[in-house]
Amino acid sequence: MSELDLPPVAAPYLLPFHYGALHNIGVDFLVDPAPVRSVLAERHPDLSVAEFDGHACATLNYQLYFAQYPNGGGITQEIEYSVIAYPTASADRLARLSYDQFARGYDQTKLLGIARLHVLCDNPLAIAAGTALYGEPKYPGDFEVTLPSPNGPVADLWHIVCRQAAPSVAEEGSTGEPPALLSLWADLTGVPRTAVNNTPITGYGTDGAGRPLAGPMNVYQPYQYTSLTEADAERVRLTVLAPRSPVGTDIITLIGAAPARGVWTHQSPPVAAHNRPYYVPRSSTRRSV
Numbered sequence: 001m002s003e004l005d006l007p008p009v010a011a012p013y014l015l016p017f018h019y020g021a022l023h024n025i026g027v028d029f030l031v032d033p034a035p036v037r038s039v040l041a042e043r044h045p046d047l048s049v050a051e052f053d054g055h056a057c058a059t060l061n062y063q064l065y066f067a068q069y070p071n072g073g074g075i076t077q078e079i080e081y082s083v084i085a086y087p088t089a090s091a092d093r094l095a096r097l098s099y100d101q102f103a104r105g106y107d108q109t110k111l112l113g114i115a116r117l118h119v120l121c122d123n124p125l126a127i128a129a130g131t132a133l134y135g136e137p138k139y140p141g142d143f144e145v146t147l148p149s150p151n152g153p154v155a156d157l158w159h160i161v162c163r164q165a166a167p168s169v170a171e172e173g174s175t176g177e178p179p180a181l182l183s184l185w186a187d188l189t190g191v192p193r194t195a196v197n198n199t200p201i202t203g204y205g206t207d208g209a210g211r212p213l214a215g216p217m218n219v220y221q222p223y224q225y226t227s228l229t230e231a232d233a234e235r236v237r238l239t240v241l242a243p244r245s246p247v248g249t250d251i252i253t254l255i256g257a258a259p260a261r262g263v264w265t266h267q268s269p270p271v272a273a274h275n276r277p278y279y280v281p282r283s284s285t286r287r288s289v
Contacts (some may be wrong), residue, residue, distance in 0.1 A: 006094040007133075007207070007213060008078065008115075008160070009133065009213075010132040010133060011132055013129055013132070017067070017129070017167055018067065018068075018072070019065045019066070019067060020065070020066040020067055020068050020073070021065060021066040021268035022063065022064075022065045022066075022148060022219065022222075022266060022267075022268050023043055023064040023065070023098045023161075023266070023267045023268065024061060024063045024064075024065075024219075024265065024266045024267075025060065025062050025147075025184075025186065025263065025265045026059055026060065026061035026062075026104065026262065026263065026264045026265075027059065027060050027061075027101070027184060027236055027238065027260050027261055027262075027263050028051065028057050028058070028099070028103065028262040028263075028264075029057070029058045029059070029238075029255045029258045029259070029261060029263050030055035030056070030057055030099060030257070030258065031055060031056050031073035031254055031255055031258050032050055032055070032056065033049050033055065033056035034126065035253050035254050036049045036058065036083050036254055037049050037056075037110070038086070039117065039250065039253070039254065040083065040115060040217065040264070040271040041084060043115070043117060043206065044085065044204060044206050044212065045206075045210075046087060046088055046089070046206075047085040047086065047087060047088060047090040047115050047204055047212065048085060048086055048087075048091065048167075049083065049084075049085055050084040050085055050086070050094075050102075052057060052097065052098055052102060053098060053099065055099070055180055056084070056254075057083065057084040057102075057261075058081075058082070058083050058085060058097060058251075058254045058255050058258075059079050059080075059081075059083070059084065060079060060080070060082075060184055060238065061079065061080050061082075061113060061114075062077070062079045062141045062143075062145075062158075062160045062184065063076070063078050063079075063080075063161045064076075064147070067204055068115050074123065074125065075123075076121065076122065076123040076126045076132070076204050077121070077122045077123075077143045077145070077159065078119055078120060078121035078122070078123075078126065078138075078141070078142075079119070079120050079141070079162050079182075079184075080114065080116055080118070080119045080203075081116075081117050081118040081119075081247055081251065082116045082117055082203075083111075083114070083115050083117065083251065083254065083273045084102070084112055084113070084114065084115070085087070085113065085114075085115035085204060086111045086112050086113070087111065087204075087212065087214075088151065090109075094107075094111055094112070095107065095109075097112075097263060099262070100227060100262075103196065103198065103223060103225055103227070103262045103264065104194070104196045104214040105196065105197045105198035105199075105228075106144045107171075108222075110200055110201075110202050110216060111202065113201065113202030113203055113204050113214065114202070115200065116136050116191040116203060116204065116205055116248065117137065117247075117250055118137055118139075118250065119136045119137060119138040119139070119148070119221065119232050120138075120139060120140070120141030120162050120181070120247065121138055121139070121141060122140070122141060122142055122143055122165070124140070124228045126138075127139065127270045129139065130152050130240070131224050132256050133213075133215070134203060134205045134208050134213055134215045135201075135205030135207040135208075135211075136205050137205075137212045139162065139165075140164075140165030140192035140271065141162050141163060141165050141181070142162070142163040142164070142165050142178065143160060143161065143162055143163070143168055144160075144161040144163070144212065145158075145159065145160050145161070146158065146159040147160075147280050148267065150270055153270055155187070155189050156187070156189045156190075156191075157186070157187050157188075158184070158185070158186045158187075158188070158265075158273050159181045159183070159184070159185045159186075160183070160184045160185075161180055161182075161241075162180070162181050162182050162183075162184075163177075163178045163179065163180045163181060164178040164179050164180075164181055164242070164245070165178060166178050177262035179241070179242050179245075180241040180242065181241055181245050181247055181248060182238070182239065182240055182241055182242070182247065182251065183237070183238070183239040183241060184236075184237075184238055184239075185236070185237045185238075185239075186235060186236045186237075186260075186263055187227060187235050187236075188235065188263060188265070191226050191232065191235065192226070193224040193225060194224070194225050194226075195223070195224060195229075196222055196223050196224075196225040196264070197221035197222055198223055198225070199217065199218055199223070200216035200218045200219075201216065201217045201218040202214050202216050202217075203214070203215050203216075203217060219266055221266065221268075221269075221277040222265065223246065223265065223266050223267070224265045225262065225263070225264045226262065226263040226264070226265075227258070227261075227262055228260050228261055228263065229264060230259070233258075233260070236259075236263060240252055245259065256284070265273075281287070
């Protein structure tokens with residue numbers, strides 16, 4: 001076996017990149033593998049489609065994360081649209097898994113990873129870093145979200161609307177609200193879930209020279225996995241709002257009307273709380289003004 005060089009770390013970045021907090025939902029769809037093979041051959045020619053009982057797996061995952069830097073902090077939102085794939089040259093190292101086994105983290109090689117097709121992000125710095133370091137097909141997007149929070153209602157409800165990024169004020173004709181591209185809605189209230197050790201999650205990209213890249217991401221707490229039955233299908237809704245957009249076209253081509261098969265979530269726990277105030281007794285010697 002020939003040795004591989006490590007890709008250079010482009011300046012001014014440092015690796016690994018550390019997350020201060022992460023709120024994340026992923027939704028998986030089992031789909032016809034034939035269209036996925038065609039897309040991979042075009043976008044990531046060194047990868048092959050992972051098949052689970054004759055199905056490919058297309059997945060969307062939304063992330064809201066905080067990162068601390070030497071000069072302050074930053075908040076980023078992004079959504080990745082990907083398919084589960086592996087390096088074709090490593091096919092002989094893979095175990096045969098069902099989707100449910102894969103979702104529960106049974107692939108200890110971590111060769112089964114997300115081959116990114118579209119990554120929409122609201123942070124220009126994260127777009128630049130993801131493109132330069134990991135070969136991500138990353139471009140601007142804006143988000144409107146509802147997600148479970150200790151500072152909100154008890155319901156376990158996620159709703160992510162991704163819009164085309166708002167144009168710069170310097171751009172001519174930049175009036176009106178940018179179009180919405182997709183909506184991902186999931187009501188997981190009361191649904192049984194299982195703690196799973198499914199990380200590191202390997203993310204695949206292809207750099208500007210056409211060379212495949214793999215970047216594992218560790219998450220230091222278990223994900224919560226929900227296996228969806230036919231009776232649960234209405235708990236998750238994926239809606240393409242701009243069918244002629246690049247991401248909309250790919251979602252329609254690969255997923256179409258397929259129901260969600262599994263959902264996995266992670267939310268960083270609170271690290272501090274500012275408590276309810278109480279009245280302080282007034283002094284009996286307090287002077288009136």
